[in-house]
Amino acid sequence: MDPALVARLTSGEGAGLLASLPPYDESQALSLGLRLRTAGFDDELVAAALTQSRLRARGGAKFGADANRLLFTADGLEQATRPQIAATHADRFVAAGLRTVHDLGCGIGSDAMAFAAAGLTVCAVDADPGTAAIAAANLRPWPSASVSTQTAESVRLPRGGSAHGVGAWLDPARRTTGIADITGRTRRTFGLDELAPSWEFVQEVGHQLPGAGAKLSPAFPHAKVPMGAEAQWTSYRGEVLECAIWFGALATHAGRSAQVITPRGTYRLTDAACEGRIPTAARLEDLRGHLYEADRAVVRAGLTEVLVRAVDGLELAMGSGYVTSPHEFALPWARRYAVTEAMPFNVKAIRAWLRDHDVGRVTLKKRGVTTDEVAFRRQLRLSGSREATVLLTRVNTAQVALILTPSPH
Numbered sequence: 001m002d003p004a005l006v007a008r009l010t011s012g013e014g015a016g017l018l019a020s021l022p023p024y025d026e027s028q029a030l031s032l033g034l035r036l037r038t039a040g041f042d043d044e045l046v047a048a049a050l051t052q053s054r055l056r057a058r059g060g061a062k063f064g065a066d067a068n069r070l071l072f073t074a075d076g077l078e079q080a081t082r083p084q085i086a087a088t089h090a091d092r093f094v095a096a097g098l099r100t101v102h103d104l105g106c107g108i109g110s111d112a113m114a115f116a117a118a119g120l121t122v123c124a125v126d127a128d129p130g131t132a133a134i135a136a137a138n139l140r141p142w143p144s145a146s147v148s149t150q151t152a153e154s155v156r157l158p159r160g161g162s163a164h165g166v167g168a169w170l171d172p173a174r175r176t177t178g179i180a181d182i183t184g185r186t187r188r189t190f191g192l193d194e195l196a197p198s199w200e201f202v203q204e205v206g207h208q209l210p211g212a213g214a215k216l217s218p219a220f221p222h223a224k225v226p227m228g229a230e231a232q233w234t235s236y237r238g239e240v241l242e243c244a245i246w247f248g249a250l251a252t253h254a255g256r257s258a259q260v261i262t263p264r265g266t267y268r269l270t271d272a273a274c275e276g277r278i279p280t281a282a283r284l285e286d287l288r289g290h291l292y293e294a295d296r297a298v299v300r301a302g303l304t305e306v307l308v309r310a311v312d313g314l315e316l317a318m319g320s321g322y323v324t325s326p327h328e329f330a331l332p333w334a335r336r337y338a339v340t341e342a343m344p345f346n347v348k349a350i351r352a353w354l355r356d357h358d359v360g361r362v363t364l365k366k367r368g369v370t371t372d373e374v375a376f377r378r379q380l381r382l383s384g385s386r387e388a389t390v391l392l393t394r395v396n397t398a399q400v401a402l403i404l405t406p407s408p409h
């Protein structure tokens, strides 16, 4: 968005217009636009205000009621860090004793707002003038935050003694500009060589300042974790949203870690006690009463061994993240199921079991098995009145079907 238009939306007539809009309703947008133009507002301002109204409605899913005071671009909203995760980024800077953070590519400013709210002095830049103007508007409540239009690479970061207490945050754009998909949005990329600012720049900054952090894709390869840095995979309500690389004072554990954010709390695990050997089940008979499903962040971080040790169990197959154990534990970062039945993967046998147990509705889970879910469901010909959870997976190399009963949290 043109910075001049951002300025119009945040002052005088434009701000008044935006504040006066009713909750966004797609079916009313055209007639509302017409009414506003008839009332004397110019086309450009009306279009910009209605776009913000639509983005605020969409932004509610991420920012809650705060969306109604923020400005967005479509890409900026999509790329913005969830406030609950941004708060954990800010906590790291505070815990490490850093007082100033350079946000080098701040987008619409979600991370920057969390830093400012945590009491840090924020020096944010974005290469895109409209995005920087939006971030500046969003950061207005925090006088300790400043935003300028600048590339990350052109920021003069302090060195040596003068860098005391200073850290940096980078959330490189993961899109290839110019390549739009059918929705008109630019395509997401996950290659480390397609980040802007570049992965090399991220590492340079990471080694220059007392502390730095970078938000990267959950697909970040384990082999690329820089020496002495911490790679932390974070899930929010079960979905893995990022792998953050922490350098210097911000790395609390050199190696891999997982952060699991749930409505009940935030849980952190590291590979500190991992030996790289995970006992796996050999046969179906090795299934032992309970099945644990590690949170996806734990699996992505390669920490299933922590779960295996916690429950004294066996992983069903290497890399599956499913662990069987005779012991019952309540772990906030793993789902527990009672194994009601275990059988080789055979559609006729599964259908017979479900029919005999009056099962009419199935929650189907599958991992490590390539069955077409729709065709499989059709083949089950369900007609009963009860519910069951069916997991199609592997024990060692054999495909199996497990009937599970989820344990209450």
Ligand SMILES: C[S@@+](CC[C@H](N)C(=O)[O-])C[C@H]1O[C@@H](n2cnc3c(N)ncnc32)[C@H](O)[C@@H]1O
Residues within 6 Å of the ligand: 076, 079, 080, 081, 104, 105, 106, 107, 108, 109, 110, 111, 112, 125, 126, 127, 128, 131, 150, 151, 152, 153, 171, 172, 173, 174, 196, 197
């Ligand atoms: C993923 S977004 C940042 C999102 C932000 N952390 C948030 O939570 O709202 C990345 C931003 O980096 C900016 N960017 C890309 N390359 C840049 C560069 N070389 N210097 C500065 N900003 C850059 C893009 O314009 C984009 O707004």
